[in-house]
Amino acid sequence: MGTKKESPEKRRNQILDAAMDVFARRGFHKARMDDIVRESGLSKGAIYWYFKSKDAIIAAILDRIFSREQKALKEALAAEGSVAGRLEELVRRSARHTLSLRFSIPLMFEFYALAARHEQVRAALQRYYAAYRADLARLVQEGVDSGEFAPVDADKMALAIIAEFEGLILLWVVDPTKVNLEEDALRGLRLIIGRAQRERATNRTCEEDE
Amino acid sequence: MGTKKESPEKRRNQILDAAMDVFARRGFHKARMDDIVRESGLSKGAIYWYFKSKDAIIAAILDRIFSREQKALKEALAAEGSVAGRLEELVRRSARHTLSLRFSIPLMFEFYALAARHEQVRAALQRYYAAYRADLARLVQEGVDSGEFAPVDADKMALAIIAEFEGLILLWVVDPTKVNLEEDALRGLRLIIGRAQRERATNRTCEEDE
Amino acid sequence: MGTKKESPEKRRNQILDAAMDVFARRGFHKARMDDIVRESGLSKGAIYWYFKSKDAIIAAILDRIFSREQKALKEALAAEGSVAGRLEELVRRSARHTLSLRFSIPLMFEFYALAARHEQVRAALQRYYAAYRADLARLVQEGVDSGEFAPVDADKMALAIIAEFEGLILLWVVDPTKVNLEEDALRGLRLIIGRAQRERATNRTCEEDE
Amino acid sequence: MGTKKESPEKRRNQILDAAMDVFARRGFHKARMDDIVRESGLSKGAIYWYFKSKDAIIAAILDRIFSREQKALKEALAAEGSVAGRLEELVRRSARHTLSLRFSIPLMFEFYALAARHEQVRAALQRYYAAYRADLARLVQEGVDSGEFAPVDADKMALAIIAEFEGLILLWVVDPTKVNLEEDALRGLRLIIGRAQRERATNRTCEEDE
DNA sequence: CATGAATGAGCTTTCATTCAT
DNA sequence: TATGAATGAAAGCTCATTCAT
Numbered sequence: 008m009g010t011k012k013e014s015p016e017k018r019r020n021q022i023l024d025a026a027m028d029v030f031a032r033r034g035f036h037k038a039r040m041d042d043i044v045r046e047s048g049l050s051k052g053a054i055y056w057y058f059k060s061k062d063a064i065i066a067a068i069l070d071r072i073f074s075r076e077q078k079a080l081k082e083a084l085a086a087e088g089s090v091a092g093r094l095e096e097l098v099r100r101s102a103r104h105t106l107s108l109r110f111s112i113p114l115m116f117e118f119y120a121l122a123a124r125h126e127q128v129r130a131a132l133q134r135y136y137a138a139y140r141a142d143l144a145r146l147v148q149e150g151v152d153s154g155e156f157a158p159v160d161a162d163k164m165a166l167a168i169i170a171e172f173e174g175l176i177l178l179w180v181v182d183p184t185k186v187n188l189e190e191d192a193l194r195g196l197r198l199i200i201g202r203a204q205r206e207r208a209t210n211r212t213c214e215e216d217e
Numbered sequence: 218m219g220t221k222k223e224s225p226e227k228r229r230n231q232i233l234d235a236a237m238d239v240f241a242r243r244g245f246h247k248a249r250m251d252d253i254v255r256e257s258g259l260s261k262g263a264i265y266w267y268f269k270s271k272d273a274i275i276a277a278i279l280d281r282i283f284s285r286e287q288k289a290l291k292e293a294l295a296a297e298g299s300v301a302g303r304l305e306e307l308v309r310r311s312a313r314h315t316l317s318l319r320f321s322i323p324l325m326f327e328f329y330a331l332a333a334r335h336e337q338v339r340a341a342l343q344r345y346y347a348a349y350r351a352d353l354a355r356l357v358q359e360g361v362d363s364g365e366f367a368p369v370d371a372d373k374m375a376l377a378i379i380a381e382f383e384g385l386i387l388l389w390v391v392d393p394t395k396v397n398l399e400e401d402a403l404r405g406l407r408l409i410i411g412r413a414q415r416e417r418a419t420n421r422t423c424e425e426d427e
Numbered sequence: 428m429g430t431k432k433e434s435p436e437k438r439r440n441q442i443l444d445a446a447m448d449v450f451a452r453r454g455f456h457k458a459r460m461d462d463i464v465r466e467s468g469l470s471k472g473a474i475y476w477y478f479k480s481k482d483a484i485i486a487a488i489l490d491r492i493f494s495r496e497q498k499a500l501k502e503a504l505a506a507e508g509s510v511a512g513r514l515e516e517l518v519r520r521s522a523r524h525t526l527s528l529r530f531s532i533p534l535m536f537e538f539y540a541l542a543a544r545h546e547q548v549r550a551a552l553q554r555y556y557a558a559y560r561a562d563l564a565r566l567v568q569e570g571v572d573s574g575e576f577a578p579v580d581a582d583k584m585a586l587a588i589i590a591e592f593e594g595l596i597l598l599w600v601v602d603p604t605k606v607n608l609e610e611d612a613l614r615g616l617r618l619i620i621g622r623a624q625r626e627r628a629t630n631r632t633c634e635e636d637e
Numbered sequence: 638m639g640t641k642k643e644s645p646e647k648r649r650n651q652i653l654d655a656a657m658d659v660f661a662r663r664g665f666h667k668a669r670m671d672d673i674v675r676e677s678g679l680s681k682g683a684i685y686w687y688f689k690s691k692d693a694i695i696a697a698i699l700d701r702i703f704s705r706e707q708k709a710l711k712e713a714l715a716a717e718g719s720v721a722g723r724l725e726e727l728v729r730r731s732a733r734h735t736l737s738l739r740f741s742i743p744l745m746f747e748f749y750a751l752a753a754r755h756e757q758v759r760a761a762l763q764r765y766y767a768a769y770r771a772d773l774a775r776l777v778q779e780g781v782d783s784g785e786f787a788p789v790d791a792d793k794m795a796l797a798i799i800a801e802f803e804g805l806i807l808l809w810v811v812d813p814t815k816v817n818l819e820e821d822a823l824r825g826l827r828l829i830i831g832r833a834q835r836e837r838a839t840n841r842t843c844e845e846d847e
Numbered sequence: 848c849a850t851g852a853a854t855g856a857g858c859t860t861t862c863a864t865t866c867a868t
Numbered sequence: 869t870a871t872g873a874a875t876g877a878a879a880g881c882t883c884a885t886t887c888a889t
Contacts, residue, residue, distance in 0.1 A: 174384030
């Protein structure tokens with residue numbers, strides 16, 4: 008009705024776009040397949056042609072969110088400059104990225120809740136955070152090796168950095184007026200890595216401005 | 218069916234205990250009232266005598282979790298000793314408390330997800346975190362005033378501490394094998410307040426003013 | 428709670444008064460026993476002490492309505508004067524009585540609907556209308572015997588008179604703005620008995636005033 | 638279950654037929670959707686595909702009854718002959734029509750009872766009777782204009798005729814053994830219009846003006 | 848007599864999924 | 869490929885009735 012003969016990939020994306028919208032608006036459970044049907048402009052049968060169930064759509068969205076997230080992470084880590092600088096850049100980008108996704112963030116919390124009961128979701132989240140933590144640890148280790156950082160446990164430092172950021176997102180979701188995601192995340196990062204930074208970095212560390 | 222005429226308070230708790238169990242096991246939406254009926258050992262009618270809807274039960278659980286949490290917080294803050302010591306004690310207690318609640322933590326994430334769409338849940342979470350942050354900020358300020366801490370922005374420091382802890386809980390929920398809640402939370406706290414503590418790093422403190 | 432130790436009869440009436448109110452407001456089926464409990468100011472148990480079920484209350488109300496109705500009928504028929512005059516008086520009284528019951532009239536229609544499926548209700552209605560018709564037929568026959576009326580079939584005439592009145596009540600329930608119960612009922616009566624009235628009655632028959 | 642893909646109109650009728658049966662047998666409130674499901678031979682979902690609620694089905698039945706009734710009325714009024722003859726024909730047809738609907742008549746009383754509390758039902762009934770009365774009044778007026786009737790108030794005469802007929806239906810529903818619908822309705826009609834008819838009683842006509 | 852907490856069968860409605868076309 | 873009518877298992881909630889106190 009309206010749309011005809013599109014590439015399968017386009018159709019899948021059309022459906023996932025609609026689904027993210029609907030899920031963000033109503034939550035996984037309250038969202039009805041009919042909502043997705045309406046929002047997508049396709050038919051019930053078409054949806055079921057491309058995804059075998061509602062759960063399959065949820066899984067596909069999880070994949071989509073994480074692959075986008077990971078791409079952003081890789082880009083930030085691949086940049087030039089000091090380790091501290093690259094961490095700050097990562098935090099800045101992530102904060103902005105999160106802000107731009109504003110409406111699908113609640114979905115993430117649905118996933119965390121789901122993780123407790125849903126093997127596949129849990130596995131996907133575990134893979135994602137393990138990779139994230141490993142990437143960050145590698146970067147911190149680089150700083151230690153180069154002498155930019157004191158000899159800290161890179162993995163533990165990475166964990167602290169990720170936790171701080173994720174925790175801020177949580178608090179921001181609860182009350183966006185009380186958290187300035189980019190600014191507070193940057194400050195959190197500096198608090199965490201501050202003591203590990205060697206003297207020679209003092210001149211570039213203690214400002215709060217962009 | 219077994220139980221008759223109990224004190225209203227006992228009955229409410231009987232129901233909420235059952236509900237928390239069921240919700241933790243199946244999630245808010247997949248949990249059926251019949252599950253709660255079965256788990257509580259009461260009848261359908263009895264449940265609805267004490268709570269006018271499933272939502273009302275959810276709200277009551279939110280209250281219950283938070284009032285317990287807040288009680289724990291107040292206790293920890295009221296202790297003796299240095300501010301840093303009290304913060305560490307708070308983190309230790311909270312970590313253990315969280316571990317003991319292991320099975321109801323996923324509920325919290327249901328609440329965060331719910332917050333986006335549910336006015337009352339959002340308001341309750343906002344009140345809780347605002348109080349938590351204010352309490353912590355007061356403690357930090359105490360440290361600043363006593364000279365134990367450098368003159369940092371107590372509110373921002375409180376935010377960073379809470380975010381770190383909540384973030385660790387999130388990562389622990391996703392993969393309990395990768396996070397040692399008590400140990401990692403303690404390390405996170407020390408990283409965050411480390412630079413502000415006077416006895417070690419007085420000469421290089423960065424101000425945290427607006 | 429409030430009321431204590433009353434005579435059984437008073438209690439029963441207290442309950443029936445409350446029940447008629449509630450039934451008129453919500454209909455038999457939508458009316459809940461709890462509504463009657465609240466309206467009566469008694470307790471659940473008290474209601475069930477005096478009436479063994481909701482149906483028993485309905486039956487009692489049916490009885491009550493009909494015995495009141497029958498009393499009114501007897502009174503009107505026992506009056507003095509010409510038959511036509513007594514019929515007019517009956518119609519006048521009945522119209523006013525109906526108007527005064529305004530809010531319980533819909534109940535009557537619940538009863539008519541119920542009659543089709545409910546043996547006891549049907550029997551009660553049949554008894555009532557049979558008696559009504561017989562009483563009226565006796566009166567008409569009196570008119571025939573006295574020569575006030577031409578020799579009509581008194582029973583058929585009674586049927587026509589009752590039908591006209593009941594039909595007007597129906598139309599008045601549907602739209603009270605379109606029917607003036609007293610006036611239209613009087614006119615209906617006169618139309619029906621008009622042709623049967625003998626010459627000597629012409630001087631008192633054709634006016635429309637009270 | 639059995640039937641697949643039928644025209645929407647057929648399906649709606651299939652459902653309404655089943656619903657009328659069930660409602661007549663059990664009354665609006667005692668009738669369960671499952672009864673309609675069973676009676677219709679369709680599935681629960683199919684019923685709700687065509688009607689969004691039980692109330693919607695009730696409303697549709699009201700419409701159906703009235704549109705059939707109105708059609709019958711128009712036909713009778715459109716016939717040839719004297720006004721009295723056409724009125725008699727109308728009564729005869731209506732009586733037979735009512736008899737043929739024997740089992741759905743109780744439904745009508747449910748509607749009258751419902752009218753008191755249900756705005757839409759009330760409005761539908763009001764429209765129906767207003768139209769009925771207007772049509773009948775037009776016919777009577779025709780008789781007055783042609784000189785067949787004395788100059789009576791056509792609207793009042795119409796009201797009396799309708800009331801007589803509806804009242805007889807009521808009494809017939811209560812006790813079918815005591816009312817011969819066709820015969821008694823015809824007699825009722827003649828009683829009411831008798832005095833107004835010119836050929837017999839021209840010399841003693843009473844005016845019916847306001 | 849009176850109370851009101853407790854019972855549980857039963858109700859309407861929803862919605863993921865299927866499948867004839 | 870695509871459609872949307874049709875399916876039917878739940879689900880949340882109601883409420884007449886009971887009965888220990």
